Amino acid sequence: MNDTALQYLLAAILVLPLLGAVAALLPAPPGLRGRDPGQAVLRHGVTVTGAVLVLSLVLAAGFDHGHPARMQATTDLTWIPALRVHLHLGIDGISLPLLVLTALLTFLCALYSYFRPPAASGQAASGADAGAPTARTGGPSPKAFVALVLLLESGTLATFAVLDLILFFLAFETVLIPMYFLIARWGGGDRERSALRFILYTVLGSVVMLLGLLLIGVKAGTFDMVALATDNGSSLSHSTQLIAVLAVGLGLAVKAPMWPLHSWLPDAHTAAPTVGSVLLAGVLLKMGTYGLVRILLPMAPEGMHTFAPYLAAFAVVGIVYGSLACLALARQGNGGDLKRLIAYSSVGHMGFVLLGIASLSPAGVNGALFANIAHGLITGLLFFLVGAVKDRYGSSDLDQLAGRTGAALYGRVPRLGGLLAFAAVASLGLPGLAGFWGEMLAMFGAFRPGGGLSRPAYLTFTAVAAFGTLLTAAYLLTVVRRICMGDRDTAHAQPVLADVRGYEFAAWTPLAALTVLAGLWPAVLLGLTDPAVRSLLGGN
Template identity: 70%
Template sequence: MTALLLALLALPLAGGAATLVPALGGRRALWLGVAVTGADLALAIALAAGFDLHRPAAMQAVTDVAWIPALNVRFHLGVDGISLPLLVLTALLTFLCSIYSLRKLPAGGSERAWTGLLLLLATGMLATFAVLDLLLFFLAFEIVLVPMYFLIARWGGENRGPAAFRFILYTLLGSAVMLLGLLLLGLKGGTFDMTALAAHHGLGLSRGTQVIVVLAIGLGLAVKSPMWPFHSWLPDAHTAAPTAGSVLLAGVLLKMGTYGFVRVLIPSAPLGMHTLAPYLGAFAVVGILYGSLACLALVRPGAKGDLKRLIAYSSVGHMGFVLLGIATLTATGINGALFANIGHGLITGLLFFLVGAVKDRYGTADLDALAGAGADSGAALYGRLPRLGGLLAFAAVASLGLPGLAGFWGELLAMLGSFQPAAGLSRPTFLTLMALAGLGTLLTAAYLLSVVRRVCMGDPALESPATAKAPALLDVRGYEAAAWTPLVVLTVVAGLWPALLLSLTTPAVKALLGGS
């Protein structure tokens, strides 16, 4: 088990270094990326298969050796029921993006550079969910910024330069404040070991210190989550990013912020989280409503709304449910947040793959261009590309939280946690937040069904301007089916069998909450 976790992190790093060899240029580099990420996925599955399901709250596959003795910083790795699903999700999405890149590598740079950056990004993402030292966590949290910046800046679409700059500026500023909070927590707590801090549950830290820690660390996590009003980098980054970049940005990078709240702040600074939980919940609900209203504005005819931008704003709303579940400080709410993390990664990853396919075929993701300017519907995917249209409709109804699919359980549990928040939190406040979040689910259904109506429905005989430019349209191709099918299957499995995830996270969450 220990060797598997070490190999899971070392393999993509070694693969990224191998891309520096000139002989591995061209398509060889792309096949190297597929081989490395495929092997990494196999390691993640083997890690999950060897995981002791009877002890999901205990850290397993642990490595703990001295790294910087002078600062008492250790190379500490481990996996429990909270981090295991995120590791598998990360390995899966990275592998699917590698497969997709074999046939749809965007113009902008060499295959070696693309593969090297993708593997470096995978290393940082996987390490974030595996490390158990505060400074290691910060390093892993930051490693992902450089490769994602270049993936957007070099292979992105229109306005990719400003979008990449905003992405790295926002996240670096947030991370600078987060580092101060991590140092304060480690120095005042007497250790940088995350498991030791979690076991102490804030012992020896005054309420004031804990509030400062939550404010500082929470700011960096909120930017990455992304929590309103620190979200404004996200729509630009998603709109400009290549398809694989958007999939990993939505499917994994956003989860790193919410994971930090659960792994670091809730167990290590419980009094600070308790003090600020109502404000976190309020910001989360504003994000839910804001994201939904922004999507409704983009989807209306004549708004020139971009479909990728709409899905990006939808992520602001969906991640709001994750933050609301965390803010309840209950096992129910936090389990809902963790489930929503996985559900959002699967569904939104699929949505960005599908939107990329629509843009490839029509040359645009503009809703008015797809449907015909001013028309209610017109792209008519059901008639022209039935499999692609059916998949887009499936992903949309999964995203709106249809029962039986992965998007349902996380939002439900987050709102149930709000119905009965942790002791000491104002129940009327959280009941109000629950009601507003419920309104957000209705708005979500409204804009996603509008997307289905405008893009999937319509008369195939009536060609929109975008369709007229692309008369020879092909339905789902083989490499697309290979990249998308696992996400479809897992979306159904997670929706019909929620205990698969909840049995892993529930004991671990209770342990982080102090056994409550």
């Protein structure tokens, strides 16, 4: 496929969700309303996100896989001449997988929401009827819900496709408001406080990041990300690079989330509806680590070299801290919430991504990008499954789920229990599944870091990260034992629970299948990222 066709495809992928969001707020044509206007607008969300997914797959098929380091599907139009801001779009082997992942997860979330719209106050159904397809359109407004999801998709896709620093910042900010309202209006528990904390942390980080981006653009004389990456920091002094890395890195670290800037994440995940948690973990967290790779590694290499050991240290602390927090939540009697536990696990898993980036080596950065995709697939599946467990049991509290004999998922809903166990072992990095390669390559990169970095320090970081993998296995296997195993309580009458239903199977199967495919055939993804990573690292 020629570059012009790819150019139009990429533009359509970015514009279509925006148009769909506007259309979702308009009255539906009489012939499309059906019996329930709420279901009609949810069906509209499935249609638009499905079309975006198809276009992204066509874009991926037409991508020149022989030259993944070259920017393709490029558009470069002058937007604000006075500020030298361009509408510059394009994709390479680094951004393409994230673009497809975003389109896939958003479509699966829209499909899931068509059958299970989030309730207005985050109240889950329970009992025998839980998990059944329903025509209810919970939440303040199905129109607003669909419009927000589509706006979120558009902002996330744009973040991975724009090649101008100002456009990157605008796209980066676009996703904050939709996620805030998804948590505040459709969340559960302390949703308003959690949403406010989310927006305060991310906006404050973004303000600092904007200052850093402006510094880079003003000092280099351009905001063009391709030109800045090609320049490889030669137009920026050492002190400028240090300030830029500190400012931009802090803003990106909040979204990553890097310890100790992660404290907004557990509350946001616990309060968010299932769809919000999937999108937050699956794609929004990737925006921070993507920015580190796309902006700071090639544009401020000296500054990154200076701060890399500190980033690695924070990363391994996050790995151990996240695992210890999960172990504490998993212990009996601590009243741990399963959604909160999975949220804390993201702090640990994203720590491996940050460690790989901090190694400044091709192996480590490739591992970080692989772990990004693996985390999106596996944690997205985990949040879907936790939402299903909460729907059926009316709670995600581990002590309530375990109870006297355990939730006994294997005995009561064996397919759901099997899927949860599969996602858990994928998350702990079982060889042959996607979670293994990213973490292994990140530690391998830290074992042999880039030139000029202290090898003894990085060997220590590698050992601490390896210890974190043991802690990860401990808490995930504890969770599986507590809620999947146990005898059925035959002494008391219990409602019949539905096992995995058709729409759940449709939403979850692609994630499980891709987790296996990426684990067995990692070359598909690494073949895309490796040439682009070596180009960003200056050919190392």
